[in-house]
Amino acid sequence: MTSKPDRVVLIGVAGDSGCGKSTFLRRLADLFGAEFMTVICLDDYHSLDRKQRKAAGVTALNPKANNFDLMYEQIKALKEGNSIDKPIYNHETGDIDPPERIDPNRIVVIEGLHPLYDERVRGLIDFSVYLDIHDDVKIAWKVQRDMAERGHGYEDVLASINARRPDFEAYVDIQKQYANVVIQILPTQLIPDDKDRKILRVRLLQREGIDGFNPVYLFDEGSTIDWIPCGRKLTCSYPGIRLHYGPDSYYGHDVSVLEVDGQFERLEELIYVENHLSNTATRYYGEMTELLLKHREYPGSKNGSGLFQVLVGLKMRATYERLTAQRPQVAAKA
Numbered sequence: 001m002t003s004k005p006d007r008v009v010l011i012g013v014a015g016d017s018g019c020g021k022s023t024f025l026r027r028l029a030d031l032f033g034a035e036f037m038t039v040i041c042l043d044d045y046h047s048l049d050r051k052q053r054k055a056a057g058v059t060a061l062n063p064k065a066n067n068f069d070l071m072y073e074q075i076k077a078l079k080e081g082n083s084i085d086k087p088i089y090n091h092e093t094g095d096i097d098p099p100e101r102i103d104p105n106r107i108v109v110i111e112g113l114h115p116l117y118d119e120r121v122r123g124l125i126d127f128s129v130y131l132d133i134h135d136d137v138k139i140a141w142k143v144q145r146d147m148a149e150r151g152h153g154y155e156d157v158l159a160s161i162n163a164r165r166p167d168f169e170a171y172v173d174i175q176k177q178y179a180n181v182v183i184q185i186l187p188t189q190l191i192p193d194d195k196d197r198k199i200l201r202v203r204l205l206q207r208e209g210i211d212g213f214n215p216v217y218l219f220d221e222g223s224t225i226d227w228i229p230c231g232r233k234l235t236c237s238y239p240g241i242r243l244h245y246g247p248d249s250y251y252g253h254d255v256s257v258l259e260v261d262g263q264f265e266r267l268e269e270l271i272y273v274e275n276h277l278s279n280t281a282t283r284y285y286g287e288m289t290e291l292l293l294k295h296r297e298y299p300g301s302k303n304g305s306g307l308f309q310v311l312v313g314l315k316m317r318a319t320y321e322r323l324t325a326q327r328p329q330v331a332a333k334a
């Protein structure tokens with residue numbers, strides 16, 4: 001970061017560990033430019049190290065193991081344009097390491113288990129997303145990653161998810177009611193009793209009535225629409241693709257829901273879907289498809305999760321531009 005920004009825009013990305021936050025952040029860096037975006041992992045505000053948590057019998061998800069006062073003070077300071085000395089939680093050793101200096105940046109992203117838990121921190125956030133992964137999908141992803149990369153067995157992965165569940169439900173899951181948008185990742189409804197979890201049903205819940213945020217819609221704003229786009233312009237293989245759009249209620253709030261069940265065969269053809277979406281906050285025709293094509297190797301690129309991560313990123317960019325009113329400063333890199 002070279003000079004102090006006039007306005008720090010604060011973005012919250014909430015979700016359990018292994019829910020796709022890193023993938024989402026990589027997509028955001030494309031939109032903002034890595035140098036203009038500083039990511040703070042909220043694990044750094046664990047107040048108890050691994051040994052202390054074990055001794056106290058609490059998990060890292062429990063507020064008792066986190067310093068929300070310090071989190072609030074430091075995030076507020078960054079938002080006001082001041083540097084902070086942020087603690088570091090070391091995942092390799094389980095210790096809390098000496099702090100590091102963090103300077104404010106144009107975009108500060110706070111990501112982790114609790115960005116929306118503390119009312120004071122929540123009040124500082126300009127735009128937030130909660131990544132909500134169905135348990136069956138979470139297990140499938142974690143098994144795939146932890147068995148392949150970390151040498152864990154299936155039973156260990158399952159046991160660790162089960163052990164976290166009570167605190168996850170009490171302290172993490174409850175935050176989704178506060179998010180501007182929620183990306184839900186669910187088992188497909190296109191294959192009866194699917195056990196593979198390779199084909200996913202992904203829903204984007206977009207809160208209505210937020211200043212400056214206009215939900216993305218399909219064909220006709222406010223209508224309820226079911227669309228099977230497979231045919232001449234979109235190649236589909238088994239079990240096909242189904243899109244849905246319509247109004248709903250979520251934790252007592254009005255939301256617009258956009259849903260994709262199934263997998264895209266040829267990413268280039270997404271331009272056909274983009275053509276029928278409105279309020280995408282793209283700068284030019286085809287930008288959404290282009291952003292997806294740029295990283296076709298990212299997990300989820302071929303299903304609704306990649307598509308909705310890109311759409312949420314575009315909405316975050318629009319929020320940045322609205323709040324700073326300096327549109328040309330953040331340019332999507334070609």
Ligand SMILES: Nc1ncnc2c1ncn2[C@@H]1O[C@H](COP(=O)(O)OP(=O)(O)OP(=O)(O)O)[C@@H](O)[C@H]1O
Binds near residue numbers: 017141144300
């Ligand atoms: N959209 C997706 N579709 C399929 N698999 C996915 C998707 N997103 C994430 N995954 C799987 O989940 C794993 C974890 O993703 P990622 O590293 O982005 O999550 P994370 O929330 O940052 O995790 P952690 O907090 O543990 O670092 C990936 O390696 C991949 O296997």
Ligand SMILES: O=C(CO)[C@H](O)[C@H](O)COP(=O)(O)O
Binds near residue numbers: 090091092112113
């Ligand atoms: O949920 C987590 C991160 O999102 C971790 O479980 C938490 O931060 C504790 O880390 P570790 O297991 O390395 O001690």
